[in-house]
Amino acid sequence: MIFIPPLSLYIHIPWCLKKCPYCDFNAYTLKNHDSQINYIQHLIQDLKNDVSIIKKRTIKTIFIGGGTPSILNNYLIKYLIQKIKTIVSIKKNTEITIEVNPENITIEKILKYQESGINRISFGIQTFNNKLLKLIGRNHTSKKIIILLNEIKKNIKINFNIDLIYGLPEQTLKNCLSDLEQAILINPNHISWYQLNIEKNTVFYYQKPNLPKDSIIWNMYNQGNSLLLQSQYQRYEISSYCKHNQFCFHNLNYWKFGDYIGIGCGSHSKITQKNGKIIRIIKKKRIYDYCNIRKIYIEKKYQIINQDKPFEYFMNIFRLFQPIQKKYFYLYTNLKIKYIKKNIKKAILKGYILKNNKYWKISKKGKNYLNNLLELFIII
CATH class of the missing domain: 1.10.10 (Arc Repressor Mutant, subunit A)
Incomplete structure (x- = not known):
């Protein structure tokens, strides 16, 4: 009998207030509210189309990523989640994560997310250093996000993650460790800590920033990792640390080679079929192509051959x-x-x-x- 892995759902929201110079994700600047409503309707139809692929399987985790999902109006997030629950079976108490930008998130918005069923927030903070925030094109301030996170810890019972990047332009070892010390002080259950990689099709690829030397980045990695471990964070993945076994179960399913269905422009799926074949699906990348009148969203579909597995x-x-x-x-x-x-x-x-x-x-x-x-x- 063929083993069928757990199934996750990824939802791609492609808009940002502006695109950061280091970002190579499939993201665009939001121009009008009407495009949000139209896109949500296509997401719902996309999932309906995919029901024939996933059959009656139960969704174990949901991740709303981007782009900047928190750019959407609250009622659209609520409407989307309600509709998803009528289309597919969702495991009780499933982890539902949404990525948020500190520039457009408030306590009130987080409370609305909770009402919609979202139980995990991932904050794209990147650094607590105001000078570095400007260099990487972020408009929030360290003070604003620290106040917000402490207020959440005090008043709202919700699991949240802090995203941080090291190896940023002009970042020193002291800056890097200071970011981690501040995050540890806030004491989230989860910290994602990545090294900056300069990818093609980003501003930083064509306009080279002043990056730290490799020897300094190596010290950042070693000393930062030691600091997190000493602070009782468990390192369970190359860039992921948590307390009290509060893993990101959605990402954990990816890393265990589990199955996932992706809806939204440029999203990917991996589906194990009952005959043991593994199918990959890629959705149309550009918003204009994705939101087509024929409601056909698949760009490419193929089987993973044995030698690639x-x-x-x-x-x-x-x-x-x-x-x-x-x-x-x-x-x-x-x-x-x-x-x-x-x-x-x-x-x-x-x-x-x-x-x-x-x-x-x-x-x-x-x-x-x-x-x-x-x-x-x-x-x-």
Whole structure:
């Protein structure tokens, strides 16, 4: 019998007040309110179309990302969630996350989110340093967001995450550690802490910022990680730390190679079928193409071939810090372990993976040279 992984739902909201110079996500500047209403109707139809793909499976987590979802009017978020519940089955007490920008979020808005069923907020703060905020194109101030987060901690019972970036233009080691110290002082259940990567099709790619030296970024990483661990945060993924097992269960499903359906322009889906085949779906990227009168949203649909499955599986699951039970490789890929026996042997010989009969565990060297490790699973 074929194992069917848990299923998550991702909803893409493509608008921002303005696009940040480091952002390569599928996002656009919002120009009028009417486009919001039209887009929400297409999201609902998109999900209805996808019911034939996911059949009667239950949604385990929902993530509303972007772009900047908090740019939408509250009633549209509520309306969208209500409609989703009439289209698909949703697990009771499912994690429902929304990403928010400190520029357009208030206590009142968060209370409205709670009324809609949202139980987790992810704040895109990036840094608490006002000078650095300006350099990366953010308009909120450190003082405003600190007051807001402390008020939430005091008055609202809701799970929330703080997003921070290190390796920012002109950021010093002291700046980096100060950001983490401030976040730790606020004491959220979850902190996502990423290194800035300069991606193509961003302003920073064409107008090179003054980035810290590699040696300084390495010190940021080492000292920042130690600070978070000393502050009782559990590192469960390369860039994710939490307390009291308050993981981001939506992202955890991605990293475990679970299934997910994506609705919205440029969104992706991965669906395991009853015959064991794994299907990927990509939706139309541009808003104009997505919001089409024919209500056809799929740009591309294809099957993941067997030789690509090991790389895709390990690319996700090797991000986690927990041991990887060997049996799950077969369950999630429908491939026997002997298919990757030689690749695993090479990884062990290079010191990337620790040898064990029941599970695979990445060594410290393996985490530091993750790309080298993953290359071993590219099967030609």
